[in-house]
Amino acid sequence: MILFKVKIPAAALLTVALIGSAPLTASAPISASAAVATVTASTATTKASNTIKVQNADVKLLFDGVALQPPAGQYVFMYNNTTYVPLRFMSYALQKSVSWDAKNLKVTVAEPSSSELVVIKEYLMNATTSASFTSKSIALNNVNASYVFSGNNKALPKGQSSYLLNGSIYVPLRFLSESVGNSISWDQKTKTITANSKGYEEKNTNVNSNGNGSGPTASASPTPTSTSEASGSGKLSYETITGETEAKLNALKSQSQSTLMGIALEYVNAKDETAKQSIKVRGVQQLTSFKASFNSIVADAEQKLNNNGYSTGIIQQYRDEFESQLQLGEDIAEGMAN
Known part of the structure; x- marks a missing residue:
């Protein structure tokens, strides 16, 4: 990756983060003007x-009877007697889709499509870890984001805010619970957050009513199920393969944009050159990670297309779009540096 080899202004860094990182479905690229608008809005919001600064909390999280942990670099913390949680992780754990409109600073949480649900369940498979707790002081920036849950606009309660760290947005636990309409509880004594998806609650309600169980029990880790497996078909359809692939690419795109925006905003607010260099290094590492994820997704799709006797021409479309987005980001960076 060469995105950080040129010496570029902070605005250009964020532009590159939002354009050059975007993974690829066969859709039109984000325009330079839209990205610059994002830079202006985001930077102004952050500076204002x-x-x-808070301390992360040692909290247990149980979702549908399964213990999960947020990805590395995400935390649960207390601020002004309010528990804050990472929005995307919590939403995925409740099997909700999340999209981030970087230009308008808007988060949308909704019921996932069947292909999005596959991506979410794969994400959750990697979240069933038992990493030891490490106390850490963290600094978060206030972000004036707006929220839409299941098509309804939701405003944060007066006196509460949302915060941004490493591309992850944090919201008050009670606000999230009331907005998604799911059961989310906080046990102060055991420091445990317990949340259940609607499907899980319905399943256990049926079990209880049929006399086959005494209540919710810990279940095995969520297992991703493809659309074809759910339908019982032996052969994957072309639409299933490409649909699931593009859902994964869209999820990766959303994740990469939000993560890199967080890193870029940290860069904007950094006070010294040493801190800025460290942030740049982290940005390069994230870009490399996202590129590896993209390659893994399209390689899996190509294998499935081959195994089921379909043309793999669309794979090249994905790759071409990916490279064009990277090149666009580099061109903008070089232009702003001159």
Whole structure:
């Protein structure tokens, strides 16, 4: 990757983060003007707001009877007697889709499509870890994001805010619970957050009513199920393969944009050159990671297309779009550096 080899202004760094990282379905690229608008809005919002410093909390999280842990670099913390949680992780754990409109600073949480659900379940498979807790002081930037849950606009309660760290948005636990309409509880004594998806609650309600069980029990880790497996078909259809692939690419795109925006905003607010260099290194590492994820997704799709006797021409379309997005980001960076 060469995105950070040129010495570029902070605005260009964020532009590259939003354009050059975008993974690829066969859709039109984000325009340079839209990206610059995002830079202006995001930077102004961040500079006008406060940064808070908090300590992460040692919290247990149980979702549908399964213990999950947020990805590395994401935390649960307390601020002004309010518990804050990472929105995307919590939403995925409740099997909700999440999209981030970087230009308008808008988060949308909704019921996932069948292909999005496959991606979410794969994500959850990697979240069933038992990493030891490490106390850490973290600094988060206030972000004036708007929220839409299942088509309804939701505003944060007066006196509460949402925060951004490493591309992850944090919201108050109670706000999330009330907005998604799911059962989310906080046990202060055991420091445990317990949440159940609607499907899980319905399943256990049926079990209880049929006399086959005494209540919710810990289940095995969620297992991803493809659309074809659910239908019982022996052969994957072309539409299933490409649909699931593009859902994964869209999820990766959303994740990469939000993560890199967080890193870029940290860069904007960095006070010294040493901190900026460290942030740049982290940005390069994230870009490399996202590129590896893209390659893994399209390689899996190509194998499935071959195994089921379909043309693999669309794979090249995915790769061409990926490279064009990277090149667009590099061209903008070089132009702003001159």
